[in-house]
Amino acid sequence: MNTKQKITRLIEFLFGILATEAIVFAILFYAFEEPTRLVSAQNEILQTQVDDAMTLYAENCAVCHGLAGEGIGATPSLDNDGLRTMDYDELVKIIARGRYETAMPAWNKTDGGPLSDYQIGELAALIQSGDWNATRDRVVNLGLAPLVPFETEPDPVIFEQIGALTDGAVLQQAVTLFATECVACHGADGLGTSLAPALNDPLVREKAADELTRIITLGTPGTLMAGWSSTLAEEEIAALVTLVTRWDEVPLGAIPAPDVPVPTTAESLALGEELFAANCSRCHGPEGQGTPRAPALNVKSFLTETSDLAIQQIVTQGVPGTAMPAWGDRMTEADIQAIVGFIRQWEATAPEVATPARGGGGGPPWLRSDAPADVFVPPGQQTDGAAGQAADPQAGATDHREGSGAGGPPDGYGGGGVAAGGEHTAGEVPPWAQEQVQPAWWETLDQRVLVLVFSGVGVATLLIFVGYVALRRNPPSDGE
Ligand code: HEC
Numbered sequence: 249m250n251t252k253q254k255i256t257r258l259i260e261f262l263f264g265i266l267a268t269e270a271i272v273f274a275i276l277f278y279a280f281e282e283p284t285r286l287v288s289a290q291n292e293i294l295q296t297q298v299d300d301a302m303t304l305y306a307e308n309c310a311v312c313h314g315l316a317g318e319g320i321g322a323t324p325s326l327d328n329d330g331l332r333t334m335d336y337d338e339l340v341k342i343i344a345r346g347r348y349e350t351a352m353p354a355w356n357k358t359d360g361g362p363l364s365d366y367q368i369g370e371l372a373a374l375i376q377s378g379d380w381n382a383t384r385d386r387v388v389n390l391g392l393a394p395l396v397p398f399e400t401e402p403d404p405v406i407f408e409q410i411g412a413l414t415d416g417a418v419l420q421q422a423v424t425l426f427a428t429e430c431v432a433c434h435g436a437d438g439l440g441t442s443l444a445p446a447l448n449d450p451l452v453r454e455k456a457a458d459e460l461t462r463i464i465t466l467g468t469p470g471t472l473m474a475g476w477s478s479t480l481a482e483e484e485i486a487a488l489v490t491l492v493t494r495w496d497e498v499p500l501g502a503i504p505a506p507d508v509p510v511p512t513t514a515e516s517l518a519l520g521e522e523l524f525a526a527n528c529s530r531c532h533g534p535e536g537q538g539t540p541r542a543p544a545l546n547v548k549s550f551l552t553e554t555s556d557l558a559i560q561q562i563v564t565q566g567v568p569g570t571a572m573p574a575w576g577d578r579m580t581e582a583d584i585q586a587i588v589g590f591i592r593q594w595e596a597t598a599p600e601v602a603t604p605a606r607g608g609g610g611g612p613p614w615l616r617s618d619a620p621a622d623v624f625v626p627p628g629q630q631t632d633g634a635a636g637q638a639a640d641p642q643a644g645a646t647d648h649r650e651g652s653g654a655g656g657p658p659d660g661y662g663g664g665g666v667a668a669g670g671e672h673t674a675g676e677v678p679p680w681a682q683e684q685v686q687p688a689w690w691e692t693l694d695q696r697v698l699v700l701v702f703s704g705v706g707v708a709t710l711l712i713f714v715g716y717v718a719l720r721r722n723p724p725s726d727g728e
């Protein structure tokens with residue numbers, strides 16, 4: 249064996265060893281890194297689940313369990329350690345099947361509810377490891393915070409009048425019950441909300457008392473209307489049925505909607521500001537100070553006299569016969585609530601008297617026929633035109649505000665985050681969700697197995713090396 253051959257063999261050996269080492273280290277690296285990678289992947293999955301669940305919660309649970317799981321009235325809180333440490337499967341079971349004979353409905357599709365197994369798992373994950381402040385913000389940002397509170401007080405004067413009607417005591421009892429148990433969904437005076445239909449309605453009055461009793465007692469499966477048989481006595485349900493069938497005799501205002509503020513978040517206020525700049529400022533002024541086209545909104549008299557609910561209704565329905573459009577068919581409820589929250593912010597600093605930028609002339613200037621109501625004028629130019637008079641003290645201030653107020657592009661508000669959140673939830677069970685339930689084989693690998701493999705490979709490497717050294721010392725006799 250000549251030197252050249254020896255060198256060739258040496259190089260072959262070295263390469264062999266290097267390749268073995270490389271493979272061994274690659275395997276070891278993978279084996280040790282994989283669990284960490286899996287843990288972070290699982291955390292990501294959990295985050296996605298909790299994120300989905302916040303939207304599900306907003307859509308399905310907030311109405312009974314509160315904006316942030318704090319519980320409302322007789323409905324228990326979901327934000328507590330008892331539930332956080334409860335057996336996961338037990339919690340899933342409660343949500344899936346509901347609590348028989350309580351207002352807690354079954355949510356699983358197999359039990360007549362609207363949610364899949366996977367979605368119920370997500371909700372359980374939210375209850376056990378979610379963030380309730382973030383959940384509150386989600387409910388508000390989706391515009392799903394009910395404006396009507398869970399309870400209200402019957403109007404004392406009308407309450408007295410009701411007592412004088414036939415079976416007045418029964419009607420009074422029903423009004424009190426309705427004001428605590430039903431108003432949150434069926435609305436002030438039973439006129440309905442976005443959550444539930446009106447009960448103070450000729451079509452409902454036509455229904456047979458038996459049918460109404462059945463609905464109130466057993467509920468309507470798959471809807472928010474839960475059965476009340478365990479919460480209310482038979483005689484209380486009968487009183488409610490009497491109220492529903494005789495509501496035309498009860499004066500309006502008996503069960504009023506109290507003044508509840510629209511809940512806001514930083515995100516909703518920013519959205520409100522953007523939407524106001526894009527849609528309202530051209531008539532009401534960039535800072536709501538009013539223009540010749542429309543009255544001031546940023547003024548004490550308006551803001552103290554008008555509840556958030558009333559502003560929401562005006563904006564939704566418009567003012568018929570004036571230039572004030574109905575925004576309900578162009579904007580979501582979330583958008584409108586965001587604007588109301590933004591307008592309400594002005595109250596603290598609103599001037600006593602509006603000083604709108606307007607020309608001379610009698611009567612409310614926005615009612616004059618020459619007001620170019622429907623011509624879109626970008627906020628900047630509009631202020632110049634309307635407040636053009638150099639003498640107007642508002643002009644300077646308005647220009648100054650322009651920079652911050654009219655920043656967003658008019659069409660840029662689309663509520664991207666909100667919409668995306670909603671869409672996400674509607675999706676089917678993603679394939680990775682299945683994997684997550686069944687851990688992969690390497691996840692269950694014990695560290696001890698890895699140590700065993702490691703030492704095995706180490707010993708093998710050593711043997712190869714010893715063999716190589718022996719071979720060098722004692723090369724096999726060359727047959728060539
Ligand atoms: C119609 C009102 C209503 C809605 C909507 C509702 N719940 Fe409930 N929920 C209740 C009531 C009432 C109870 C208490 C039942 C009882 O007395 O055991 C309850 C109980 C629970 C409990 C058990 C609490 C405990 O401490 O034992 C969980 C968990 C729960 N609800 C989760 C949810 C989830 C998740 C949603 C949305 C998918 C939801 N609920 C929607 C009314 C409601």
Ligand code: HEC
Nearest residue numbers: 429430433443444445452460463464468471472473476488
């Ligand atoms: C969590 C929301 C919620 C609460 C609270 C609630 N309801 Fe309902 N209710 C609904 C919904 C939603 C429907 C419509 C169900 C459907 O689609 O058929 C409904 C339907 C009804 C109907 C049938 C109306 C019709 O046109 O057939 C009656 C009657 C009724 N509710 C009475 C009551 C009474 C009485 C109370 C208080 C004890 C009450 N509800 C509390 C959500 C609610």
Ligand code: HEC
Nearest residue numbers: 527528531541542543550562563567570571572587614621
């Ligand atoms: C085309 C012009 C125009 C636009 C755009 C407009 N409004 Fe109005 N708005 C009016 C007029 C005109 C009135 C006064 C109606 C009346 O005479 O009662 C009004 C009245 C109102 C009122 C009641 C004020 C009061 O004193 O009672 C509110 C609240 C309101 N608008 C909010 C909004 C919001 C929020 C937007 C944007 C989403 C908006 N408006 C966009 C013209 C407009």
